[in-house]
Amino acid sequence: MINFEEELKRFKPIPEVSQAEEAIYSNDLKDISDIVTQMTTDFRSTASAAYVQMPGRTRF
Amino acid sequence: MADSKPLTCPSCGKRILKNGYCIGCNMHVDVTWKAFNTSDYHYNIGYDKAIARDLSGAIESLKMSLRYNKKNTMTRNLLGLIYYEMGEVVEAISHFVMSVNYEQSNNIASKYLKELKKDPGRLEFIDQIAKKYNMALGYANTGDYDLAIMQLKSVLGENPHFVKGYLLLALLYLKVENYEKAGTTLRRVLKIDKANPQAIRYLHEMGHTDENIIMMREQSIENDGLLDDVYVEELSVTQNGNLEAPPEDKINVFKEFKKNNIDKTVKLGEYGEVSFAKYSGTYVIVGLVLGILILFFVVVPAQKKKIRNENRNEIKYYSEEMAAKNATISALNEQIAELNVRIENLENDVSMANDSMPDYSTVKTGMSADDLQNMIDNE
Numbered sequence: 001m002i003n004f005e006e007e008l009k010r011f012k013p014i015p016e017v018s019q020a021e022e023a024i025y026s027n028d029l030k031d032i033s034d035i036v037t038q039m040t041t042d043f044r045s046t047a048s049a050a051y052v053q054m055p056g057r058t059r060f
Numbered sequence: 061m062a063d064s065k066p067l068t069c070p071s072c073g074k075r076i077l078k079n080g081y082c083i084g085c086n087m088h089v090d091v092t093w094k095a096f097n098t099s100d101y102h103y104n105i106g107y108d109k110a111i112a113r114d115l116s117g118a119i120e121s122l123k124m125s126l127r128y129n130k131k132n133t134m135t136r137n138l139l140g141l142i143y144y145e146m147g148e149v150v151e152a153i154s155h156f157v158m159s160v161n162y163e164q165s166n167n168i169a170s171k172y173l174k175e176l177k178k179d180p181g182r183l184e185f186i187d188q189i190a191k192k193y194n195m196a197l198g199y200a201n202t203g204d205y206d207l208a209i210m211q212l213k214s215v216l217g218e219n220p221h222f223v224k225g226y227l228l229l230a231l232l233y234l235k236v237e238n239y240e241k242a243g244t245t246l247r248r249v250l251k252i253d254k255a256n257p258q259a260i261r262y263l264h265e266m267g268h269t270d271e272n273i274i275m276m277r278e279q280s281i282e283n284d285g286l287l288d289d290v291y292v293e294e295l296s297v298t299q300n301g302n303l304e305a306p307p308e309d310k311i312n313v314f315k316e317f318k319k320n321n322i323d324k325t326v327k328l329g330e331y332g333e334v335s336f337a338k339y340s341g342t343y344v345i346v347g348l349v350l351g352i353l354i355l356f357f358v359v360v361p362a363q364k365k366k367i368r369n370e371n372r373n374e375i376k377y378y379s380e381e382m383a384a385k386n387a388t389i390s391a392l393n394e395q396i397a398e399l400n401v402r403i404e405n406l407e408n409d410v411s412m413a414n415d416s417m418p419d420y421s422t423v424k425t426g427m428s429a430d431d432l433q434n435m436i437d438n439e
């Protein structure tokens with residue numbers, strides 16, 4: 001049986017013309033290239049931090 | 061000598077190192093090309109689904125295509141068109157703008173945007189529809205179902221391809237237990253988006269089988285009365301959102317109008333029968349008149365033309381035959397004249413021969429016939 005309240009929650013307001021800019025930004029999703037770039041950046045920063053924390057290593 | 065120009069990444073446009081990795085996005089160029097290829101693959105699936113009017117399925121595939129390559133302008137454009145078809149114009153515009161942003165030249169999205177910009181009234185109209193829909197959603201959330209239904213009807217009257225509006229209207233009809241209207245509304249959704257999962261789920265909940273749903277897609281939505289203005293919902297909602305029976309004194313414009321009209325009509329038996337018989341007779345007469353007109357203006361001239369052509373061909377054939385016969389006759393006449401001349405010559409020869417023959421009148425009688433013949437032969 002359909003749960004009316006639950007179903008109604010699925011309906012979201014649609015953007016008006018004045019909100020088109022927000023819609024454009026929300027549609028600029030991440031593709032696989034963005035994800036790989038983000039992962040590489042994160043990995044580099046993590047690796048750099050780990051390298052600095054190794055015994056005998058100091059940040060120059 | 062090898063080309064010294066460095067390779068650029070197809071994704072971000074930055075330089076690619078000798079090991080094949082891009083300095084900008086850190087992806088190997090082969091992986092980038094593979095991702096682009098997969099994006100095109102999902103675009104093709106989306107395109108096929110859009111052609112088959114499975115718009116929801118097409119949107120899913122096209123979104124998947126964008127996950128592999130967000131700069132795929134063909135995907136963006138098709139997605140925008142599908143949103144436009146489903147009545148979500150602002151969403152469509154946003155995809156067109158993104159598409160133009162990624163590729164300015166030879167992009168059909170710029171043409172779409174130009175056309176929209178040229179017509180500010182159209183944008184205002186789109187804005188009004190969005191506002192009305194959002195208002196209807198607000199009414200539904202606060203339990204004002206009758207207002208929400210009326211508002212949605214107004215929205216759908218102005219934008220009859222607005223799938224989200226139909227789905228919300230169907231949900232509201234289900235809430236007020238008007239299953240017939242809910243079914244009609246969902247049928248309209250299936251006309252626009254053949255495999256809309258939400259519509260199909262609602263229909264399954266209403267007890268429709270898959271076969272019924274397939275048949276519903278084929279049925280016409282013309283004159284289904286869904287958005288008729290004369291139809292007034294008999295709804296009354298209490299403060300807590302529950303339905304209650306309509307009060308006796310509530311004015312129902314449609315019922316009043318119908319009642320008054322029935323009293324004024326002349327009763328000739330069953331209302332439906334009389335009406336159908338009358339109209340079927342009219343249809344027959346109109347059909348006959350049309351048939352006769354078609355006969356006189358289309359069939360008869362065509363037949364006349366055909367017969368005229370046949371006659372012309374026959375005349376041509378007989379003329380040719382007559383000319384051939386005349387030629388034969390003149391040839392024969394010439395032969396006759398020649399033969400007559402020859403006969404004349406021969407007759408002259410015969411007469412001359414007769415004249416030069418010896419006179420045998422002086423031959424004595426008493427010769428036998430044989431002697432006479434011998435004498436002629438000797439001569």
